[in-house]
Amino acid sequence: MGEVTARIGVNGTPRExxxxxxxxxxxxxxxxxxxxxAKRSCDVQVCGTxxxxxxxxxxxxxxxxxxxxxxxxxxxIEGFAEQPEFAEFERAFDERAALQCGFCxxxxxxxxxxxxxxxxxxxxxxxxxxLDGNICRCTGYKSIVEAAEMLIGExxxxxxGER
Amino acid sequence: MSTAETATPSATADRVGHSGxxxxxxxKIRGRAQFAGDINVPxxxxxxxxxxxxxHARIVSIDTSAAERMPGVVAVLVGPELTGFDPYWGHAIKDxxxxxxxxxxxxxxxxxxxxxxxxxTAEAALREIVVEYEELPVLGTVAEAIxxxxxxxxxxxxxxxxxxxxxxLPEREGNVCYRYRLDAGSVELAEAxxxxxxxxxxxxxxxxxxxxxxxxxVADFGDGEITLWASCQHxxxxxxxxxxxxxxxxxxxxxxxxxxxxxxxxxxxxxxEPITAALSWKAGRPVRIQNGVEESMVTTRRHGMRCRMRxxxxxxxxxxxxxxxxxxxxxxxxxxxPRVCATAGDAAPGPYRWExxxxxxxxxxxxxxxxxxxxxxxxxxxQWIGEMQIDELARRAGIDPLxxxxxxxxxxxxxxxxxxxxxxxxxxxxxDVEKAAAAVGWGEPKREWAGRGLSVGLLAAGAHPVSNASVxxxxxxxxxxxVGTTEMGQGARTVMAQIAAEELAIEIDRVTVQGADxxxxxxxxSTGASRSTTLAGLAVQRAAADLRERLLETAAGAWGADRPxxxxxxxxxxxxxxxxxxxxxxxxxxxxxxxELVGQGEVRPEQGSGSYAEGxxxxxxxxAAAEVVVDPETGRVGVERMATIADVGKAINPLLVERQDxxxxxxxxxxxxxxxMVYKDGYLTNDNLLDYRVPRIEDxxxxxxxxxxxxxxxxxxYGAKGCGEGAQAATPAAIATALADAGVPMNxxxxxxxxxxxxxxxxx
Numbered sequence: 059m060g061e062v063t064a065r066i067g068v069n070g071t072p073r074e075x076x077x078x079x080x081x082x083x084x085x086x087x088x089x090x091x092x093x094x095x096a097k098r099s100c101d102v103q104v105c106g107t108x109x110x111x112x113x114x115x116x117x118x119x120x121x122x123x124x125x126x127x128x129x130x131x132x133x134x135i136e137g138f139a140e141q142p143e144f145a146e147f148e149r150a151f152d153e154r155a156a157l158q159c160g161f162c163x164x165x166x167x168x169x170x171x172x173x174x175x176x177x178x179x180x181x182x183x184x185x186x187x188x189l190d191g192n193i194c195r196c197t198g199y200k201s202i203v204e205a206a207e208m209l210i211g212e213x214x215x216x217x218x219g220e221r
Numbered sequence: 222m223s224t225a226e227t228a229t230p231s232a233t234a235d236r237v238g239h240s241g242x243x244x245x246x247x248x249k250i251r252g253r254a255q256f257a258g259d260i261n262v263p264x265x266x267x268x269x270x271x272x273x274x275x276x277h278a279r280i281v282s283i284d285t286s287a288a289e290r291m292p293g294v295v296a297v298l299v300g301p302e303l304t305g306f307d308p309y310w311g312h313a314i315k316d317x318x319x320x321x322x323x324x325x326x327x328x329x330x331x332x333x334x335x336x337x338x339x340x341x342t343a344e345a346a347l348r349e350i351v352v353e354y355e356e357l358p359v360l361g362t363v364a365e366a367i368x369x370x371x372x373x374x375x376x377x378x379x380x381x382x383x384x385x386x387x388x389x390l391p392e393r394e395g396n397v398c399y400r401y402r403l404d405a406g407s408v409e410l411a412e413a414x415x416x417x418x419x420x421x422x423x424x425x426x427x428x429x430x431x432x433x434x435x436x437x438x439v440a441d442f443g444d445g446e447i448t449l450w451a452s453c454q455h456x457x458x459x460x461x462x463x464x465x466x467x468x469x470x471x472x473x474x475x476x477x478x479x480x481x482x483x484x485x486x487x488x489x490x491x492x493x494e495p496i497t498a499a500l501s502w503k504a505g506r507p508v509r510i511q512n513g514v515e516e517s518m519v520t521t522r523r524h525g526m527r528c529r530m531r532x533x534x535x536x537x538x539x540x541x542x543x544x545x546x547x548x549x550x551x552x553x554x555x556x557x558x559p560r561v562c563a564t565a566g567d568a569a570p571g572p573y574r575w576e577x578x579x580x581x582x583x584x585x586x587x588x589x590x591x592x593x594x595x596x597x598x599x600x601x602x603x604q605w606i607g608e609m610q611i612d613e614l615a616r617r618a619g620i621d622p623l624x625x626x627x628x629x630x631x632x633x634x635x636x637x638x639x640x641x642x643x644x645x646x647x648x649x650x651x652x653d654v655e656k657a658a659a660a661v662g663w664g665e666p667k668r669e670w671a672g673r674g675l676s677v678g679l680l681a682a683g684a685h686p687v688s689n690a691s692v693x694x695x696x697x698x699x700x701x702x703x704v705g706t707t708e709m710g711q712g713a714r715t716v717m718a719q720i721a722a723e724e725l726a727i728e729i730d731r732v733t734v735q736g737a738d739x740x741x742x743x744x745x746x747s748t749g750a751s752r753s754t755t756l757a758g759l760a761v762q763r764a765a766a767d768l769r770e771r772l773l774e775t776a777a778g779a780w781g782a783d784r785p786x787x788x789x790x791x792x793x794x795x796x797x798x799x800x801x802x803x804x805x806x807x808x809x810x811x812x813x814x815x816x817e818l819v820g821q822g823e824v825r826p827e828q829g830s831g832s833y834a835e836g837x838x839x840x841x842x843x844x845a846a847a848e849v850v851v852d853p854e855t856g857r858v859g860v861e862r863m864a865t866i867a868d869v870g871k872a873i874n875p876l877l878v879e880r881q882d883x884x885x886x887x888x889x890x891x892x893x894x895x896x897x898m899v900y901k902d903g904y905l906t907n908d909n910l911l912d913y914r915v916p917r918i919e920d921x922x923x924x925x926x927x928x929x930x931x932x933x934x935x936x937x938x939y940g941a942k943g944c945g946e947g948a949q950a951a952t953p954a955a956i957a958t959a960l961a962d963a964g965v966p967m968n969x970x971x972x973x974x975x976x977x978x979x980x981x982x983x984x985x
Contacts, residue, residue, distance in 0.1 A: 078341070085340075094259040095252020097482065099433045100514055100910040107433055135252035152246040155880050158710030160249025161433045161482030167250060189918045193910075195433050195483050196710040198883030199921045 064128040068093070069137025077124050084108045084119035087134060095135035095164045106192030109165035110134050116172045116191070135164035138171060147171065147209060156205035158196030166192050170206055175213045182207060236722040236729055237939055240876030244715045244734060245480070245708060255479045257437035257452040258511050265439065266295050268500045268510040269343035271333040271350050272519070273325035276361070276588040276903025278354035280323055280332070288335060288349040293342035296504035297350070298334045303499065310466050312458060312490045313385040314398060314555040316375055317591075319466075319495045324357065326374055326553035327590050328904055329519030331496055336504040359588045359903040363527055363548045366396040366587040374553060374586035383461055384490070386685060387559055388834070398551065399559035399584040401566035405639035406577030411542035415533030419613045423606045424969040426897035427525035427550065430595045431915050432709075434482020435517040440497040441507035442467075447498050448475045454488045454707050455747035456737045462491045463498060476739045481709035485888070486594030487521050488709070489749045490557060515908040519590035522898060524549040524561055526602050530569075532610040538618035540629045542577040543607070545569040549584050549592070556593035558584040564599025564681055568950075570639050571607040572650055572679045573629045578639040588903045594749065596888065597680055600843050600950035604678035605893075605957040609966060612674070612958050622675055622958065623658050627651055630677060633934075637679055642834055647934050647942075648842050650677055653866045657846035660864030660926045670851045671861070672965075674958025676844065676951045682943055683838025684750040686831050688824040689743035690760035692721055692768045696815050698792065698803040700725060702764075705737040705745025706757040710884075711945055712877040713753045717761050719873050720938055724765035727792040727803075743821075751841050751943030754873060755935060760822040762938040768820025772803060775810040775818075839935055839942045842868035845886075845951035847959040856978025858894055858960060860922040865948040867927060870935025879927040882948040886925060889952025891916040895971050 060079045068091060077086055087093040096119055097107040103118040110119045111133040138144050147167050157163040173179040173188040185206040194202060248254040285297040300320035311317045321332045333350050337343035360366040374396050381390050391400050439450040453459050456476040464474045481488060493510055501508040512520060528547040534540050547565060551558030562584035569580045615625035630650045637646050654677050661673055690704040702721050706713040714734040722729045745757050772794060773787050782796040793802050807816055829835040848862040865882045872878045895914050899906045907913045935942025953970060960967060965980050
């Protein structure tokens with residue numbers, strides 16, 4: 059079982075990780091780094107509950123090799139929660155009660171952040187299209203759409219075009 | 222409620238009835254909420270399960286030697302090692318070994334388990350285990366299982382489990398493990414008198430609950446004591462089953478429940494706890510087993526069903542009789558099948574006045590994965606069928622579907638069960654269905670290929686009424702609610718905090734609600750059957766009121782005042798010439814800067830034994846209206862408008878009531894339009910979320926209206942009764958009646974584009 063060294067920025071902290079070549083980013087985050095906000099569910103990249111951002115793009119960490127993140131920046135919900143912009147997302151989800159069991163919630167929040175940073179969160183249609191890769195089994199989605207509509211707007215200053 | 226009568230009036234306690242934020246919002250949005258799979262205990266190893274390759278086979282031999290030699294493997298466990306105790310479990314019927322002993326009865330049945338230092342090693346070790354099977358004939362469907370010459374899935378006598386709760390188990394009859402029968406009046410006579418008769422055969426699919434968090438358990442079996450951190454809805458029932466299985470006193474089994482990533486019934490009763498505990502015993506170390514989706518799909522599912530139903534009315538649409546025969550496929554082990562069967566039987570007549578009813582329901586073993594609870598079981602199976610027949614009778618009688626319901630629906634106080642047993646109706650069904658109809662534009666003109674439908678049903682809710690709670694006030698006035706309800710997304714912790722805050726007239730922020738730890742948390746039967754707000758909530762209300770009494774008694778004693786002179790406003794007790802906050806009263810009581818006060822609350826059957834026959838605790842109302850549009854070229858059904866009724870007596874948190882029903886609607890849409898576990902000869906052919914499709918955001922109905930009805934007619938706190946399941950039973954039924962109204966009556970769920978298109982061709 060070959061091991062590789064991956065130099066990854068995790069929530070802003072540079073990490074040098076020696077991992078098996080086939081190790082998945084989700085396992086690295088959860089088992090090695092104790093970042094359990096990203097969850098495992100479908101294992102086939104359809105549910106979105108393992109979503110993290112790699113260089114600002116949402117990826118399913120259940121099917122993303124840790125070694126492929128070498129030289130990149132990974133943002134998990136734990137890291138995003140430390141950023142000033144997060145308060146607005148938290149308020150929207152709280153106010154609309156846009157969560158129930160909470161298992162999928164970090165994935166939805168990170169996907170919405172990526173959409174907004176890319177300037178792709180401008181309308182209800184954007185919300186529906188942009189959240190197509192995230193499943194929520196509890197809410198019926200209506201509350202999540204309402205929360206997302208509260209977040210519609212321009213990317214935070216300086217972010218557009220960076221990804 | 223007695224507690225309400227003794228309550229001290231409180232001018233500002235308005236915590237109940239308000240849509241405050243969820244107590245668990247911040248940890249969940251921040252990804253800090255802990256689920257079972259997030260728990261690491263010292264020395265923990267990882268478990269993986271080897272599952273049967275065949276639906277029915279004799280195990281000739283198992284060779285684990287290569288797996289045991291692998292570096293990193295800590296233990297390998299197989300069924301034949303489970304000696305010296307009775308290795309069978311099952312809360313309804315004790316029919317299930319921890320690991321297969323001599324044969325496997327469904328594809329996916331646990332055959333061996335491996336514990337290793339990491340998951341990858343455990344998984345690799347599974348591939349080194351060699352099992353030799355001898356295949357046996359497969360009963361892949363109910364029809365095969367009830368055939369005269371069908372082999373038995375289980376030999377010998379069926380033994381009742383600890384909680385089958387349905388009286389004496391009936392004599393077994395072939396592969397039928399439970400039967401329900403209801404006879405009231407003479408169907409023969411009523412049918413002779415009836416002028417209009419509708420009859421049909423229907424099929425309901427097996428469905429996967431898909432709680433996004435798969436079944437996950439951490440077990441630590443050491444020194445004659447088992448600790449479990451489990452994704453379970455019913456910690457106290459799991460504790461009892463584990464104690465029974467491993468011959469331990471209840472106090473030597475401790476079940477701790479973190480947040481659950483969805484339940485919907487899939488985590489009711491015992492699931493992966495026995496195998497995880499047994500593997501920990503073998504390994505001598507704590508073990509975590511976390512199912513993959515393909516494993517959870519064969520851990521439990523919703524029952525598939527075949528049903529024949531015949532309904533008769535007179536020329537004016539007065540309902541006369543209904544006759545129902547149904548078979549539920551409970552798979553290789555009973556799980557909750559008997560109760561699902563009884564509940565389906567209970568729901569089969571529908572909420573109408575009949576001259577005669579006959580129901581015969583059978584719960585049947587087969588060589589498929591075990592089927593158990595899933596939100597609104599029984600009711601969801603029956604409601605779409607019964608309601609389609611009501612609409613067909615209305616059409617033949619030339620009256621409106623709303624009108625036939627107005628004429629025939631039960632009124633409050635009328636017996637629900639046609640034989641007069643059990644609890645009478647406790648809701649205004651006609652008022653409810655009129656509201657739902659109005660919300661989808663009932664009576665307005667429709668376009669071509671559009672249809673509107675109504676559905677009304679009742680679900681026996683509450684399970685057995687046993688719930689306890691304690692409410693503890695610390696010296697600083699902070700309050701901790703100890704209640705066994707599992708927070709699985711429904712908002713239980715928020716609602717319990719609101720109830721305690723209301724009773725004590727304090728801010729909700731001062732109240733903490735923890736998950737269950739059976740070592741410290743008072744007993745609660747279960748989290749399911751829409752019972753938490755009604756029963757556990759009532760226990761919390763009583764406990765908080767009891768605590769309030771302690772505070773008032775302290776003030777009365779200290780001030781030499783009479784109780785009627787005391788009043789509580791915003792957490793301050795006022796009396797003649799005195800006022801004091803709770804911390805001051807606690808300091809006064811103990812003459813010390815510490816101490817605490819604890820209130821206790823108990824809920825038990827108020828009359829009779831609380832048995833199923835005498836129940837239910839309340840009838841959950843299952844009412845919806847739908848507007849659908851069919852594309853005749855593709856057969857695709859679009860849900861344009863959905864309205865659901867949450868007839869909850871009193872909404873403790875109206876926003877959470879609405880949110881729960883929206884979720885039920887989407888699960889109902891999935892059940893109606895595309896969800897189906899496709900079995901072929903005992904093999905599940907779509908055991909992943911690529912092939913098994915659940916509703917996505919684009920499947921949301923264009924308009925969803927949740928209507929809350931508060932008539933104060935529930936047995937819970939402030940007149941509340943439960944919700945969350947009714948909308949799920951009502952949604953597929955409303956879609957079915959709407960689709961029939963659009964010209965496409967269907968007799969098989971789900972209504973996939975292909976099936977709908979074929980039906981349109983047939984009807985052309």
